[in-house]
Amino acid sequence: MAERYHDGAAGGAAAHGLQYPGAVVSNAELAEALFQLAESHPAGERRLAFLRAAYAVFDHPRELAPARRWPEAVPLELLPTLAMLRACRTRDALAAATERFAGPRRHGAAAREGFLSAAEVARVIASPAAPSPARLRGAVHWHTRASDGAATLEAMARACQRRGASWAVVADHTRGLECVNGLDGEGIELQRLAVAAWNRRRGEELWLVQGLEAEILDDGRLDLPRAAREGVLVLAAVHTGLRDRRDQTARLVRAVEEPGVWALAHPQGRLFERRPGIRANWEVVFAAAAAAGVLLEINGFPRRQDLDPTLAGLAAAAGARFVLASDAHHPHHLAFDATAAALAARAGVGEGAIVNFETLDHLAAGRPDLALP
Numbered sequence: 001m002a003e004r005y006h007d008g009a010a011g012g013a014a015a016h017g018l019q020y021p022g023a024v025v026s027n028a029e030l031a032e033a034l035f036q037l038a039e040s041h042p043a044g045e046r047r048l049a050f051l052r053a054a055y056a057v058f059d060h061p062r063e064l065a066p067a068r069r070w071p072e073a074v075p076l077e078l079l080p081t082l083a084m085l086r087a088c089r090t091r092d093a094l095a096a097a098t099e100r101f102a103g104p105r106r107h108g109a110a111a112r113e114g115f116l117s118a119a120e121v122a123r124v125i126a127s128p129a130a131p132s133p134a135r136l137r138g139a140v141h142w143h144t145r146a147s148d149g150a151a152t153l154e155a156m157a158r159a160c161q162r163r164g165a166s167w168a169v170v171a172d173h174t175r176g177l178e179c180v181n182g183l184d185g186e187g188i189e190l191q192r193l194a195v196a197a198w199n200r201r202r203g204e205e206l207w208l209v210q211g212l213e214a215e216i217l218d219d220g221r222l223d224l225p226r227a228a229r230e231g232v233l234v235l236a237a238v239h240t241g242l243r244d245r246r247d248q249t250a251r252l253v254r255a256v257e258e259p260g261v262w263a264l265a266h267p268q269g270r271l272f273e274r275r276p277g278i279r280a281n282w283e284v285v286f287a288a289a290a291a292a293g294v295l296l297e298i299n300g301f302p303r304r305q306d307l308d309p310t311l312a313g314l315a316a317a318a319g320a321r322f323v324l325a326s327d328a329h330h331p332h333h334l335a336f337d338a339t340a341a342a343l344a345a346r347a348g349v350g351e352g353a354i355v356n357f358e359t360l361d362h363l364a365a366g367r368p369d370l371a372l373p
């Protein structure tokens with residue numbers, strides 16, 4: 001009996017002679033139902049099975065409705081339930097079915113709101129109006145083994161080049177409270193030499209710029225002395241107090257006004273399914289960033305998606321400019337700049353407001369301290 005459910009379409013409406021008109025329920029909606037089902041179970045195997053299925057659906061690159069097969073990671077014992085959910089032809093029907101299995105909707109969805117499924121990302125960036133990952137010139141915010149990345153500077157740079165970038169900004173962590181693996185003064189200097197060595201040999205193909213992902217301290221200052229900000233692009237990021245419910249406007253405003261800050265990285269500090277991010281008066285933060293000429297990052301790491309589209313739209317209205325980031329910790333992660341492009345598209349932010357689409361000499365404006373060709 002379970003066998004027929006391997007074939008989702010046959011087990012669902014199609015078996016009754018109904019035709020799918022394209023998308024029935026989206027992966028995002030189906031995954032949300034599965035997360036709610038997981039939450040309706042106490043900690044244990046059944047709950048884990050639903051979570052695995054939810055993530056597998058959320059991360060699947062194509063909409064599953066017309067597909068014949070479920071992703072490999074979906075546990076077999078859930079296939080009958082999934083087939084029933086997928087057979088729902090409307091959102092209301094899906095909500096009713098979910099409630100039948102999971103009971104009334106609970107809290108906890110706040111940490112999933114505003115996140116795009118992998119299939120949504122693919123659909124959004126396929127639109128000719130969306131910022132195109134294929135036209136990105138600059139690959140920004142990725143890590144190497146010098147902090148918590150999996151690959152060397154060279155391997156990451158080569159991967160950026162293979163993706164078609166003509167310039168790239170490495171952004172390893174500084175050694176702050178939260179990152180014992182970060183770069184100290186000597187590490188920063190060694191990386192500066194490695195970046196210069198790459199540029200001497202291969203700068204014509206891909207020009208590397210040293211960035212640093214610096215910690216925003218509790219009071220909004222950075223963990224990086226001013227002298228160390230010379231010649232690097234500083235991406236200031238909050239990694240502490242992320243579950244703190246107090247208002248953090250003053251902390252972020254102070255950070256964007258710190259000398260030498262280039263961008264505010266993953267401004268919300270949210271994580272999918274884990275935490276909704278910090279509280280702030282975002283209009284005030286975005287206006288301060290725009291006034292200081294500090295870029296707002298749209299971080300495309302799928303579990304971050306930070307800024308979310310609503311806030312990115314607010315930032316655009318405040319006159320801010322943007323940088324798209326993959327936050328890659330592995331060469332394969334560089335493709336996450338597509339998620340950032342999709343978030344920008346959802347926010348109505350075009351290529352003209354995004355620094356990654358510009359040529360290298362735009363980076364040089366106002367930054368005579370940067371080593372550029």
Ligand SMILES: [Zn+2]
Nearest residue numbers: 213237239266
């Ligand atoms: Zn970070």
Ligand SMILES: [Zn+2]
Nearest residue numbers: 141143213327
């Ligand atoms: Zn990072």
